[in-house]
Amino acid sequence: MRNRLLETIAPTAFVVMWSSAFIAGIIGVGAAPPMLVLFARFALAGAVLTLYAVAVRAKWPCGRELVHVLIAGLLMQMVQFGAFYTAMADHVSAAVISLVQGLNPVVIALFAGSVLGETVTRRQWAGFGIGGVGVGLAVVDQSHFSAIGVALCVAGLLGLSLGTVYQKRFVPHVDSRANTAVHVLVSAPVAGIFVLAGGDTHIGDPIRFTGSLIWMVAINAVACFLLLNAMLNRFDATRVGRLFFATPAVTAVLAWLLIAQPLRPLTIAGLGVGVLGMVLASRGGATASARRRLRPGGEPAATAVAHPVPR
Template sequence: MKAYFTIAVQPLFVLMWSSAFIAGIIGVGAAPPMLVLLGRYVIGGALLAGYAWAVRATWPRGQTLRHVVIAGLLMQIVQFGAFYTAMSHQVSGAVIALIQGLNPVLIAVFAGFLGETVTARQWAGFGIGGVGVAAAVVDQSNFSVAGLLLCLLGLFGLSMGTVYQKRFAPQVDSRASTAVHALASAPIAAVLVLATQQWQIRDLPHFAAALTWIVLVNSVAAFLLLNAMLRRWDATRVGRLFFATPAVTALLAWLLVDQPLRPLTIAGLGVGVLGLVLASARPQSAGRPAPQPVAAR
């Protein structure tokens, strides 16, 4: 059973994580981005809260709860609000996956918050990863400056939210914190829907299918699988799986939503992943454990 788990779970997780970008593209093609967010957080938040309650997770309280809410708004509203809106600007799923994959690198830039240092190898990885992103973006036929800026904003939200939670609420039960992230984000998403006055669903079947996948597979199942892997393996081994996400996303986008996969895009993805690999080894400062990845699906 243990050998089967090791062999099967890793490609399954990469496929599930990569599919989030495809489901997002389908979702924002059928309804406004903020409406997709609202559905995600209302339904996903309820399911995650029910799971946290069922397993008797310890819920954050007081000042810790406030910190978890702030981190959640950064990782959920800022990240996915920006990424979903970028999708509506025709930014490809592969490019978004590659930019999101730069999260550990950006965290390294903010390493002072975590008591770490940034090595020359990490800076080299950051530069190489940036070149890969640029090549993949330039090759897109529907290149959008606004879409690229939105992707960078989403990356900033994910990275800052991760750093903030590790700095101010590092010991919070991840099962409860993920539920708090979604539940705190739901009313903000509702306000954004009302503010933009975009609540018309253009394609109900595709919207329902995408939202079902986003909630059940990406927000719940992938989160449970990630935590199961972290209980069995160290964070470095699990973190390596994310290197495959941009390439798998590009392939899925080509197969399922007809996004082009041209030579320069492939080269950019390859260079970008090389940058991620170089930047993945973060030094561990004395007396502090290496930071663990935070689920943000």
């Protein structure tokens, strides 16, 4: 009965929860500076995930292994979310950021070709190009378009993709529970430094700030993490990976319903083209053993099977 319930409800629940992270992020940066939101999120999520890792007696990395985990964590957490949250504050829509993040497996495939010795097929190159066109269509349709916002989205995508490849190159077998906690914990003080350097700690709307923070920690950082690992333990990784193809569209609908972000025809077309590129790029290329090497645990697991990291 439990397995049947998980198979029926879990995929839909996961897609909605994952997509909601972009909505919570936009609400948060609308109430407080993005780095302050990020610092609070990392600090709280780090405490919760550390307690969980201790409770389940996860094996913690140490020595040189720990150094590699720290570097991967800064790329995947601080660079990715620092760029994405700043882009949100620059009025880049949730749908566009979700679509850009969804191109992560394409970029991973490109990096993996040189770093992990994988073959990038013509179909994957085509998928990369088509996905880029989709992002371009969605971005052009935004009323608050800015080159800085687009550059931030690209920086966030590169942080996530480089961090994933780095981790699977140097520390592919770290316990996912401790790994995720370390990623968040090392990013919290860095975000705090940016808060102090910026000098802006004003919270314009404490209620919205607190509500978005609770959601990001409880749902996106913890519940998504647990549900993702439960699905990866019971389902084929490819099946779980396909769920991420739905997140840009679900994010766009949620943003339209909950925070009144417009859903224009060109944005819808861009989402469709972008998802097509993601699907093409996910097919073929890596060998089975290489795909196994690219499957991290915890938050990065989502990254490898098709897409980031609980937001």
